[in-house]
Amino acid sequence: MKRKSIIILLWVTLGTTLFFFLFFNNEKTFRNFGITFLICTMYSFILGFGNMIINDFLNKKFPWSETTRVRAFLSIVSIIIGNFILVYFCNYMNYVVIQKSATIEEFFSAKYGFMNWFTINIALLISAFLHAKSFMEELKKTSRKEVVEQKLIAKSANAQFESLKNQLDPHFLFNSLNVLSSLIDENPRQAQKFTASMSKIYRYVLEQKDKELVTVEDELEFAKTYCELLKTRFEDSVDFVFDVKKEDYRRFVVPLSLQLLLENCIKHNFATSSKPLIIRIFSENDTLCIENNLQVREQIKESSGIGLANIVQRYSLLTKRNVFIEKSEDYFKVKLPVLSVKPNVVSTPVEDKDKAYERARKRVREMKSFYGNLISYCIIIPFLMIINLITNPDNIWFVFPMLGWGIGLAAHGMSAFAIGKRWEEKKIREILEKENKQ
The missing domain is CATH 3.30.565.10 (Histidine kinase-like ATPase, C-terminal domain)
Incomplete structure (x- = not known):
């Protein structure tokens, strides 16, 4: 695990420890703080480290830039299965082994079913955010690599063309x-x-x-x-x-x-x-x-x-x-x-560069807006869950904003990443290539 990842997990541990110690602990003692800190450390590092292993494995075997659709499907499946196993393991260690507040039979009964489901949902939200962050980092690396490659190709082609003309x-x-x-x-x-x-x-x-x-x-x-x-x-x-x-x-x-x-x-x-x-x-x-x-x-x-x-x-x-x-x-x-139109392979007109830059800027703004929306969702929905469970546990109303906002977030993601519009871009490229061949 990288040093940066360990520091992030320590900050998450400290934040969750303070939250649960201040709002869910009746006895404010150093012993209770230490127990809360250890339990939060277990959750943070097991869930965090587990998701990082899954993500790193998928990055090596199924990179976002090469197999986007397959990777998206595998990410969803692995997030659900992986977090289901990890959450049940952490909850089992917490309630059965450390606190000893439940027996094995009680833990797998309906009594703790809601608690497990609630924890899994929070873990899934955080894990989805981490995988989305990984996707953005991979996208940036790929974009930088493509830009460098295109610049090298353009420079090489330009030098070669000048040499031929000379x-x-x-x-x-x-x-x-x-x-x-x-x-x-x-x-x-x-x-x-x-x-x-x-x-x-x-x-x-x-x-x-x-x-x-x-x-x-x-x-x-x-x-x-x-x-x-x-x-x-x-x-x-x-x-x-x-x-x-x-x-x-x-x-x-x-x-x-x-x-x-x-x-x-x-x-x-x-x-x-x-x-x-x-x-x-x-x-x-x-x-x-x-x-x-x-x-x-x-x-x-x-x-x-x-x-x-x-x-x-x-x-x-x-x-x-x-x-x-x-x-x-x-x-x-x-x-x-004999060419019908002037292809411009060696150099790109300034107007085309400006248009491409504006399109790229617009795309980045949309993606930035989506990730801002996702972060808000990951923070506010768990907060609403906690308020709902503390104030009125018999009436589960947080599901409605979670589902409504979730559907809107999914639509926003499809728009930001141009899902469904790729066939249009592909068709446009095919038509342009066909015209250039004429």
Whole structure:
């Protein structure tokens, strides 16, 4: 048992000792105080320690965060059975062994039945409060753990995304300079034209490098400009065909994906006037396809694989939809998912964060209100029981406020913990995930 738990039980013992000694003891002597203290110590430590063992065992075998429903059911059953046994044991030790005010037969008769039932009810109220407290502590730990994990995931994803985007500048610049170097020897005039166009394209690269997604229309405009540069170098050896549906123009793709794939087409295939390389960019079933006839050139140097791998990784950080690659003897095709909405996986907008914070705050207020209500119930109902039994034991009226308030408390608990509303949240998440996949 932890030191903190022992201190709490000692304070409970002292409080109950003073209560029973002052209000239920006719002879105010040190001997009676000592006996009362020992009896209260027995009740406090046996009931407290017993409930702690049950709670710790359930926490290990059935944590609240993993098996909430099973744990709730087992907590209720264990509270009832455990406290029934513990209370009967304590009462037996008190009345039969210590005070010797009853025989074994009398203790199990109707005479002491009401006293046992009354003590069990008080024990159940206190035990319910302790289990609820345990649930709150587990909830806080789980929430903190989830927050830390989500922050680490977000930071990791953000760092990874930035790293992937930073590959694009040197990669594009290196390939463009290679093209320019070839043109300077072959056609200096075209080299000048290429340099002017390259500056225009590089401006687009700089503008889009901080964006997670761009519209298909913007990406196509950029791709067409880039294709003009390639035509400048390869002339009739390369031909480009654009056949993208107009309805796809306002949808989204990863920026610079077309440019990287066009580079791959040129890099991995030979192109001549007699055997031109034909590159098609078209729409197909919610994807943007880049297809070329396969004319594989012999690679002197092994490819770095930056282009296609970069696109695949960036898509994986933004959506669950995959980039598909098809290869046959005649053609090579890459299918890029076209997204209807902008998923925001790496960072969360400030407005969404504020809304989430407000929802969390509201939930905490509701839970705090529920536990305040529960504590009041655990204090006031036993107090009403005692008043009822002292003033008018023949008329048991405390049952009515106990049941009425108890039903209200149960309803409050269901509202605070969103019991019955989880299916709504689950359905909302399913619909949102389905929309993000489109």
